Amino acid sequence: MNSTEFLGLSEDALAARGALATAREIAQQPRMLQRTHALVAGLHARITAFVEPIARDPRARVILTGAGTSAYIGQCLAALLDRQLAARVDAVATTDLVSSPHLYLDPEQPLLLVSFGRSGNSPESLAAVQLAEARVREVRHLVVTCNADGALNRTGARQALTVLLPEETHDESFAMTSSFTCMMYATLQALSPAGMLDARIGPLAAATETAIARQLSPLQALAGLGCDRVVYLGSGLLQGLAREATLKLGELTNGAVATCFDSPLGFRHGPKTFVTPKTLVLVFVSNDPLTRQYDLDLLDELRRDGVAARVVEITAQPRDGHDALVVEGLAQAPDVDLLFPYAAIAQIFAFQASLATGITPDNPNKAGTVNRVVQGVRIHALAS
Template sequence: MTTALDNWATWAEIHRQPAIWSAWGKALDVDGLRAWIKSVDHDEVWFCGAGTSAYIGDIIAAGVPGLRAVPSTDLVAAPKAFLNGVKPLVVSFGRSGNSTESIGTLDALDALAPDAPRLHITCNKDGALATRGAQGPMKVIVLPEATHDAGFAMTSSFSTMLLTALALFDAPCNVPSRLDALAGHLSTLLPQFRGMPRPERAVYVGAGPLAFAAREAALKVMELSAGQIPALWDSTLGFRHGPKSFVSDDTAITVFTSPDAPTRDYDSDLVAELRAQFPQARVMAVGPGGDIDIPMPFGPTWAAPLCVALAQVTGVEWAGALGLNVDDPFSGQGTLSRVVSGVKLYPVAS
């Protein structure tokens, strides 16, 4: 049945994710790219990006040992604090590949680490990440055009860039089979995510990689609601240390629950505590065996896109209920734009 939501590109982009993942798993040259990564000289692996693209790195670094998240917003602001003698393999994420910080990262690398290898994962074949050359070794992965979201909020771009990086940097696996399985899970889950009552406030909590999935979930709700639904994120154990003061009676609290011990026990204890302390709030466990049962057979890091999809769906529904332009919630305000631009870049002395 067609609904008003079907008129929004963002809604279509959320729902095309299973098909994208399944097809991309078969098209991605995992063996060739892994061989290239192994062949290039580097001391560390950095994941760089801004906003949602930075959270991809946070999720992976929290779930896969030996990797580091370096937001491009931090790197551009103080490049010499990071590029101080190490030789990283810099993995840059970008939906457009044209944000100011994406370009600033390339400028900083050119000045301070020109020989450092680079791997660009982007959704735009015409963006700077796809087209700009480098002095040192470089590979570019351009995702399918369908991931180049037209809407303001990153949805399929986020999830497909994340899964691409996991396919290359997590333990080797049968990538086509795994992405097929995740696509099947999401197809089953998407209808279950619908119809959540719109709250005054939202909270997303998780541990390890799911803490940063919570961060992305909170951002999706704030972006899509143009800030009309304040959203907070934190870690399972960190939430008690002050941020819990954010909760009011009409707060929707989502705890992304881990399949791993002892993490799942801390998650479960927090759910029980919040239900007892805030009986008027809506507390929901989302994960294996939860109120919404999200299977995590490959662990919580690979399940992060499934968890975030909940906030994608509810964010669109809540934005629509608020009467907002879902594809451009800040239309007419001039405060936020789909691609961050206009930030003045300052030269980096080599």
Template sequence: MTQDQKLEKTKDIVQSITFNESAVDVVLFTGCGTSFYLAIAAARYYQAVTGEFAIAVPASELFLHTETYILKNKKYLIIGISRSGTTSEIIMSLEHLKGDEKIRTMAVTCNGGTPMAKLTDELIALNDISEKSVVMTQSFSNMLYALQLYAAKISRRTDMMEQLEKIPALVKSALGNGKQLLQVTEDATKKRFIFLGSGAYNGLAKEATLKLKEMTQTECESYSNLEFRHGPISIVDHETVVILFTQNETKEYDQALIKDIQKLGGFVVVIGIVSKELQADLILNLSNQVDDLNRLVEAVPYFQLIAYQSAIFKGCNPDKPRNLTQVVNLS
């Protein structure tokens, strides 16, 4: 199946599941690596759509520092995210919290018959997403999309659901727009990459950084848009590319930030809905058919293509990065 077809399948799976809607005080999203960055985006999306308090926590923190995140007088829904369903820290966290009557758990995974799934009360299993690559790409997009659909469904936000239903077609279109990025990914003078995103897009910025590091071992970092001025902007020079996710809430400030980066020699790529007034070195316009929150998955192919194209240009294998395995197991 193509990526848009897999997203359609994901939509059908989530829409067919009946979820427990018992009230909780906190919805806690957790994962490791890519799955944790996915958790950041999903938690911020969930809170915005449902109006319920949601946070993202690395899975290891839940068993290493339980009292820092789990309060005895609160009820929790803990949503664990893992492509494999066998990630050590996820399993350890779920086992550590199992039996607490104030904690309900859900697994979001691409492998439904795994230990993680068996430890949780509820399950979103996207078994059609069977990546051979060590690097998470389709699994990231589909699990994020599933969690957006989940939030829209339990909040009964038909307006959000209608927008989300447009995403598979928009992703198919985005995957065909990668040639524009070659001026960045095939320029050997571009040696440092910085991704900027705020709100739910901060999770995407962190994941974009990880993808590029995994596939190419390139020096790269991520920040919230306006936080970049507070120190990190000092590293910008003519070898620097800054990829900025713009949104309606940030557009008023993004142009000034872009100008500051360009004055220091940086090359700026903007991804989002861009007004005619905004100027950058490369602009990748997203669809205006959906709002900023709902087009998260539409933005994903662009940063994944940056990593993939850079890897090919450098002669790296994007599917088998050095020092990495598909599943991380603690020995």
């Protein structure tokens, strides 16, 4: 009998429910983050030499780009990297770059285009590279991908460097999990000073592993509530993760659960009407002392309202007597480190919700109207 387990279920049980790849890829993240750190550390001098002519130029721009989950990597990191680099840093999805290139690509502004791709085969990812090549006089491409055979590796761009992550991060399942966290970590490390994360990767990976192990039962119980609406909220860097968490839940339940994301402060300005008695609210709580106060104010307000089915804080600094999913060992960590265990918690909840609704997580969209690598995109020629 096969004794290997992922997320508390045997391989055989997971395979029978169409869930093996998703469970394995969620569970492997602590190990893959460690391997990604070692890989990027070995490449760091080469990466720095490649990106510095643009990254250290205050007249230049860095665009973090991808589609879907890959786009949300940029949304999680852009504000932080903008503080670290001399160049302006923005997150712009490939889906926006391709449809409105004139809004984002300045022919005279030096550009570092950082492209994320699990498969590296999304039509918009390739088109974004080609548009930057055609429209921008000085452009460099940093490709962060999980697939050595992906088309992003063979664009023919004038100046390009690929960071190829461990093969296991090329997720086989429908939804991106380890590819998301490892591409995000690789980019943070690659565009930060050498050695900056050396002392942080151990606690970060350990916290992610502990969160996966200890939150399985609480997350299964939350999925078992049968809520038909789920809200994810996060401030600062964590708002990008809130958006990714809603996508993960929507993907793995094939749209059976309605989702909404926002910042805690923004949620009061209309989106709060989304909350009903069958709504679960999950808040990624910041460690920043100021930001955290705003997060907690909103949490307390929602509980006083008494409308939502449950209001749960996902936090590294738990409060006595409050409904919480706790990440251990990162109480003093910067918010960017929280992204990784928080992401794993959101992924497990989506996985459990998928199983609870009778859907197969590895292939939730049986009709094929949504695909692992997007199909049906027609790239139109750019008018001269």
